[in-house]
Amino acid sequence: MTLFSYDHCPYCVKARMIFGLKSVPFELVTLLNDDEETPISMIGKKMLPILQQQEGQYLPESLDIVAYVDSLGEYGAPIVHPSHNSSQLNEWLTEVRSYHYPLAMPRWPLMPLEEFNTESARQYFTGKKEKSIGPFAEAFKKTPQLIERAHEHLKELEDLIVGEPYFWGSDLTIDDFHVFSSLRCLTTTKGVSFPSKLDNYMNFMSEATAVPLHWPDAIGADHG
Ligand SMILES: N[C@@H](CCC(=O)N[C@@H](CS)C(=O)NCC(=O)O)C(=O)O
Known part of the structure; x- marks a missing residue:
């Protein structure tokens, strides 16, 4: 496949x-x-x-x-359990988009990602996404406020996560797919840090899924 x-x-x-x-x-x-x-x-x-x-x-x-x-x-047998349909988690996952896209979108085309190996690919992405979030240079300027918002909001998720080893404990659920993929967007940004349970969870999930986090290539506030 x-x-x-x-x-x-x-x-x-x-x-x-x-x-x-x-x-x-x-x-x-x-x-x-x-x-x-x-x-x-x-x-x-x-x-x-x-x-x-x-x-x-x-x-x-x-x-x-x-x-x-x-x-x-x-x-082997199926391993993915249904979502817990937690309204608190669902609201959290909706709200994270208000800052994870403005942080991640301007950074992704500057990172060594294969889909951005050519200038025309970078320009294509930038043109398309600036239509949805506005000029990337402006988003870069908002980095400190966006990081502050991320840190406040991550504390709420830290209170919700069980995190051993999956979000809700021993069963892998569809919620793990939503949480891991959303939080990975935040690893584009130098200066973001995860509270300890979430940090352990992200490191565990990255290894278990073989999907690396962006931390080694993360970009701070001073590009744009
Ligand atoms: N509902 C789809 C959404 C997939 C999606 O929106 N993919 C984006 C990339 S993140 C895409 O291909 N957008 C078109 C583009 O990038 O030009 C899914 O869950 O797979």
Whole structure:
């Protein structure tokens, strides 16, 4: 199986996670961000992740990919439990977008991520995302306030997480896919730090899923 992905994309991260968690062999292919033709030829639109199950057979949608891979009998019984549907966690996951995208989006194209290997790929991403969050230079200027907001908000999640080893304890749930992929966006930013339970959780999940965090390439406030 081949997973077509962008390294930065939180939805692609969700799809990658299940392969690591179940030790399922797969080929990870990172497309350039301005390659519209490849995904359109597969699923009729420009959207990743896409799982190529067999030649000519493609599955889009991150959570469908998670469910499909988890259901493959040859890699053991299914391991993913349903979401706890916690209103507190769901509200937290909605709110995190108000600062994790303004922190991560201007940084991603400056980081050594394969989808941004060309100038035209970086420009494509920047043009598209500036339409949704405004000029990246302005977002960089707001770094100190965004980090302050992140730290306040992370304290709320630290009170909610069980974190040994998964978010709610011994069962891996769909919530782990949402939390890990969202918090990974924050690892783009030097100056962000996770409270201890969340930090342990992110390190554990990164290892268990084989999805590295961005910390080694994190960028502070002084680019833009
Ligand atoms: N519902 C989809 C959403 C996937 C999605 O929005 N992917 C983004 C990347 S993060 C995408 O491909 N956007 C088009 C683009 O980047 O041009 C899923 O869960 O897989």
